Amino acid sequence: MHKLLKIYSVITSIGMLIVLLQGALVTKTGSGEGCGATWPLCFGELIPTSPAIETIIEYSHRIVSGLLGIMVIILAIWTWRKLSHVRETKFMAIMAILFIMFQGFLGAGAVVWGQSHAVLALHFGISAISFATVVLLTVLVFEDGKRNVPAPVVSKGFKYYAIFVITYCYIVIYTGAYVKHTNATLACTGFPLCNGEVLPELSGPVGAHFSHRVFGTLLLIFIFILFILVLRNYRHSKVLVWSSSLALLFVIAQLVSGISIIFLGNTLTVSLLHALIISLLFASLSYLTMVILRK
Numbered sequence: 001m002h003k004l005l006k007i008y009s010v011i012t013s014i015g016m017l018i019v020l021l022q023g024a025l026v027t028k029t030g031s032g033e034g035c036g037a038t039w040p041l042c043f044g045e046l047i048p049t050s051p052a053i054e055t056i057i058e059y060s061h062r063i064v065s066g067l068l069g070i071m072v073i074i075l076a077i078w079t080w081r082k083l084s085h086v087r088e089t090k091f092m093a094i095m096a097i098l099f100i101m102f103q104g105f106l107g108a109g110a111v112v113w114g115q116s117h118a119v120l121a122l123h124f125g126i127s128a129i130s131f132a133t134v135v136l137l138t139v140l141v142f143e144d145g146k147r148n149v150p151a152p153v154v155s156k157g158f159k160y161y162a163i164f165v166i167t168y169c170y171i172v173i174y175t176g177a178y179v180k181h182t183n184a185t186l187a188c189t190g191f192p193l194c195n196g197e198v199l200p201e202l203s204g205p206v207g208a209h210f211s212h213r214v215f216g217t218l219l220l221i222f223i224f225i226l227f228i229l230v231l232r233n234y235r236h237s238k239v240l241v242w243s244s245s246l247a248l249l250f251v252i253a254q255l256v257s258g259i260s261i262i263f264l265g266n267t268l269t270v271s272l273l274h275a276l277i278i279s280l281l282f283a284s285l286s287y288l289t290m291v292i293l294r295k
Contacts, residue, residue, distance in 0.1 A: 002141055005078055009138035012075050015068045016131045017279065022061040023107075023127055024275035027180050028268060032120075034058030039108045040066070065104065072100045072134060079137050086140055088290060096133040103130050121177035128173055128279050132286040139287060150239035151294040158229060159292055165222050166285040172219045173278055175212040184208040185266045191259050216255060223251045223285075243288040250281035 026032055034054035035042035042048045042059045051059065076093035083089040103126045106119075143149050179185055184205035188194035194210050202210060223244075230237075230244040257274045264270060 002082060002144060005082060005141050006138075008071075008078070009075055009134075009141045012068070012071045013131075013134050013138045015064070015071060016134045017276070019061070019065050019068050020124075020127045020131050020279055021272055021275060022057075022064060023124060024180075024272055025268075026058055026061050027120075027124075027177075028266075028271045029054065029057055031055075031057040031061075035062070062107075065107065069100050069104055072096050072130070075134065075137060079141060083140055083144055086144060087294070088136070089140055092133050092137050092140065096130065096137060099126055099130040099133060102126055117178060117181040120181045121174055124177035124180075124275070125170060125174045128170070128282045131279055132283045135283045136286060136290055139290075149294075150237075150291045152234060152237040152240050152292060154234060154240075154292050158233070161229070162226065162285075162289050162292055165219075165226055166282070166289050168222060169219060169282055169285055172212070172215045173282060175208075175215050176274075176278065179208050179212045180271075182208050185261060185271075188213070189262070191262050213258075216258060220251050220255055223247050239291055240288065243284055243291070246284045247281060247288065250277055250284060253277050254281060 026034075031054040034052065034056070035048070035058050038044050040062065042051075042055060042062075048055050048059060076096045079089055080093045103123065106123050106126060179187075182205055187205035187209040188200065190196065191213075194200045194206065194213070200206050200210055227244045227248045230240045234240045254274065254277045257270060257277055260270050261267075261274065
């Protein structure tokens with residue numbers, strides 16, 4: 001059922017992940033001004049002549065982002081028409097279109113007018129939401145036609161806690177992006193101590209880095225509690241066990257990759273891996289939240 005739509009949704013999901021990683025690559029390599037202050041052209045040219053590596057990175061990100069923007073809009077319209085009977089489809093389709101447009105406008109605005117570090121950090125957070133909405137639309141496509149669509153019955157307390165966890169996860173994503181945009185990635189040497197101190201001065205790059213550490217550690221604790229709650233009260237629900245297990249696995253991997261950056265240096269591979277894992281973590285929490293809000 002919906003064979004072509006399934007293939008298309010998977011391709012779009014993978015494409016969105018590539019766009020997200022390209023954005024992280026632009027930030028990591030400082031290529032945000034690789035095309036100067038012109039958009040959508042690059043230095044006023046459709047095809048840049050003798051481009052530097054920063055120009056190639058920035059312009060390829062623009063091209064792929066534009067293509068995926070069109071693909072997401074097509075996916076949203078396609079799923080709206082084919083899955084209008086599914087409760088979550090219209091909401092996810094609207095969210096996918098809104099956030100992919102917001103993501104594009106934010107990126108273009110940063111190029112033409114420039115933005116503060118606080119606003120630039122928001123760009124990655126918007127990208128994570130865009131990726132999650134496309135993934136959830138893909139899940140809905142694959143669920144359609146199945147007899148037993150996951151809809152576990154949980155308490156209001158568990159629902160509220162899950163919503164709190166995913167909201168808090170977004171805050172952690174934002175703090176991590178802020179650390180990258182303020183070049184505070186290596187502001188703290190060593191782990192768990194920061195520059196040999198339990199509590200360093202909470203200002204400037206050190207404050208941004210240390211705050212992200214604290215936020216990230218608390219996220220691990222919150223997701224571990226979520227996992228324990230599932231095992232204690234909802235172990236009969238495979239979807240909750242698997243989604244909470246994935247979330248716990250991803251948050252542990254995220255912590256390990258973050259620590260690796262401190263000891264191995266802010267290498268391109270580890271930096272992109274860090275961005276990949278947090279995006280997958282947010283998507284897994286988004287799925288868990290969607291299924292527990294079903295009626």
